[in-house]
Amino acid sequence: MKETLSNLRSLLSGPDERRLSRWANVGVPYLWLSLFFLLPFVIVLQISLAETALAQPPYTSLWEWAEEGVLQIRLNLENYLLVLGDELYIAAFFNSLWVALVCTVLCLLIGYPMAYAIATSPERARVLLLMLIILPFWTSFLIRVYAWIGILKPNGLLNNLLMWLGLIDSPLTILHTQTAVYIGVVYSYLPFMILPLFANLTRMDMGLLEAAADLGCRPFKAFLKVTLPLSLPGIIAGSMLVFIPVVGEFVIPDLLGGPSSLMVGKMLWTEFFGNKDWPLAAAVAISLLALLVVPFMLMRRLEQKVGGEGL
């Protein structure tokens, strides 16, 4: 017993101890990532290369023992060919990217002034205003999206209000259109734009704007020349936090969108749970991932470039 203890102690002390702690420091997060990110990814990738089967799970295995000592691996690329060849899928991908782009721009246009106002407000008001941004997270996301149905439907809150104000005569059709998807997405993802922007803008030295004014720069131009470039890291971070999840968004187009609002997330859901075609759904998921990696890398590069120069 004593020996084991001293053995353990010698293992934990000296240069070994440092090595161990270093391994623990680096190893634990990597273990976490590989367990909960890489492994599921490999499983999905594997499913995407399989064929459907009426079995449990509903897809074939990639490898089987054909005869004694021969391992047969069958990779089925048909799912990918189908995804990439089918106009419906292509349209869904494009529509998803378009919706994500429009919503990111809208979130930026709405979120930037809000973040700026919060960042420049007095300390006590700031806490309250930030609280109001975070408050919606205390309710379920699903319930909040459902609530929008009540607001947007033909005899819902919005139409009643507009008619009561006399702005319109007959109810507008908003629910189950692309517009409803935009509204829902912008509403849901706005905090993800505001928070990183706020974090960036509060760190900005307001003395720089005074310096700009002193050098003859009008307030709006000072914003364009000083505030905006310095807040680029915040803009990029916020845009990524909105753009990437919105491309794969499923709940909002499903609840608020109409038949025309074709989005990848919704198709994925249909393939998985409607058609029970797991391999095809997995192929869609992998394609989506590949599609997102490109803008992500581009933005990361831009961010690094700006980050190195800016703050």
Added chain:
Amino acid sequence: MALSAAERRKLEPWQDPKAAPYVRIDHVTKQFGDVYAVDDVSLEIFQGEFFSLLGSSGCGKSTLLRMLAGLERPTSGRIFIDGADVTDIPAYSRPVNMMFQSYALFPHMTVEQNVEFGLKQDRLPRKERAERVDEMLALLQISTLRKRKPDQLSGGQRQRVALARSLAKHPKLLLLDEPLGALDKRLRENTQFELVNLQERIGITFVTVTHDQEEAMTMSTRIAVMHAGQILQVDTPTAIYEYPEYRLVAEFIGSINLFEGKVVESDGTQVTIESRIGRTFRMRDLHPHAIGTPVTVAIRPEKMRLCQDYREDGVNQVKGVVEDIAYLGDVSIYRVRVTPETLVEMTLTNVQPRTEQALTWEQEVAMEWSPTSGVVLTE
């Protein structure tokens, strides 16, 4: 080499009743809530001056400077620059530039771009801008740093860039907010001389804010000493040092010995004062004081000298025991306990090496000064 009256007026325009001030601050007050940051200040600054606003932190000097820059609006009063009322003109339209205490360099721009920024706002042609940037970088000897970003510069280099940026537009009036605050002593002294040289070469009017009396003394043509939002005294560095009008001014600049007492005799040019410590002083009186007025006699430590013939009824003489000696190399400061409540400071030049000096701790020493070596103050 005596100066003619005309020459003197050119050097000291505030002496000339006909000279028009370049900056005129007219009964300016700035309130933040209930606090009077600047309280009814009037001031005239002339072209080519190096004017310092001196005071402890919170005395309103920075607020006054920011009002000149247009970054703060006076609650009441008017500000004139070069004869024009600029009170309502925003910062970006004023012919004034400022070097900020924090330097406020744009972190996303290179040194060159920082310096060029103001010129771009003036829509100067590209060629002219490039020339001006080159000129400024050469002037401040930072040409080799032109492609660097502010975070790649040392404190001294940043300060030069900030100065170059504020000078680039060739402003008629340059405002400096604690310009040398962040520098170490040596760099600071060099820069002080450079600033003065620069000012003489390009003839700009400088208004600077500082809490550092030494800085104000070396650089300024005139100093305004501020306290609690008000200006106590405006004068040349020499006059501020030698002839302070208020105890606060006397105490703020350098060290000074203050003896409270009462006027017992006055002949219009000299007063005799019975001091609280029981000694009699006879001083030259610049502002005749009536008999019975409570006054304070203020004597600088270096105006004290050793007294060889101390007498019980001697005038302008005090005696005490050396309590503390601070050896500064060139001079030594002696703290002498005159009465249990009074400590007198005396500075003596170290004519002899310290080891050879007779004056040491616990030793009794008598000191004296001449009637013209100090001032008589009432407030």
